[in-house]
Amino acid sequence: MNYSCPKCNSENTQRLDIAYKSGVSNVSGTTNNIGVGMSSSGLGIGVSEGNFSGTQESLFSNSIKPPEKKSAGCITGIGVFILIPFIIVFLGMGVGGNFEQFMFSLTGVLIGIGIIWIDRLQRNRFNRDEYEPKYRAYQKKFICHRCGNIFQP
Numbered sequence: 001m002n003y004s005c006p007k008c009n010s011e012n013t014q015r016l017d018i019a020y021k022s023g024v025s026n027v028s029g030t031t032n033n034i035g036v037g038m039s040s041s042g043l044g045i046g047v048s049e050g051n052f053s054g055t056q057e058s059l060f061s062n063s064i065k066p067p068e069k070k071s072a073g074c075i076t077g078i079g080v081f082i083l084i085p086f087i088i089v090f091l092g093m094g095v096g097g098n099f100e101q102f103m104f105s106l107t108g109v110l111i112g113i114g115i116i117w118i119d120r121l122q123r124n125r126f127n128r129d130e131y132e133p134k135y136r137a138y139q140k141k142f143i144c145h146r147c148g149n150i151f152q153p
């Protein structure tokens with residue numbers, strides 16, 4: 001069942017994530033598949049939407065994009081960048097290296113791992129504390145296909 005729009009009272013509404021997914025699939029080619037989630041009362045809109053170009057469809061999708069999860073970014077890259085040469089030094093040293101060389105490369109390896117680890121912890125915290133509540137709220141939202149209003153019933 002769809003909720004009617006609090007702004008214009010239209011029943012031509014759709015869950016935001018579903019509308020977004022339909023919009024994305026429209027962009028990727030199927031030009032006839034435009035009347036996303038049209039209800040029977042939305043017949044007139046279905047006709048006008050026939051004029052939507054691919055660009056408008058993608059703009060429509062962009063404005064209702066779901067929140068994004070944080071993925072491994074440049075900080076992890078820096079960590080790897082530090083880690084790898086030190087691992088090479090560490091492995092290349094073998095048994096012959098002296099204590100200073102050993103400590104030097106070990107420190108580098110630990111710093112590299114530490115950076116990657118801290119980035120991972122922060123990313124996990126972001127995804128748990130910020131992304132997930134946002135995504136849950138996002139999933140509760142509806143969009144009105146008549147006036148574009150985004151609302152939570």
Ligand SMILES: [Zn+2]
Nearest residue numbers: 005008144147
């Ligand atoms: Zn509306």
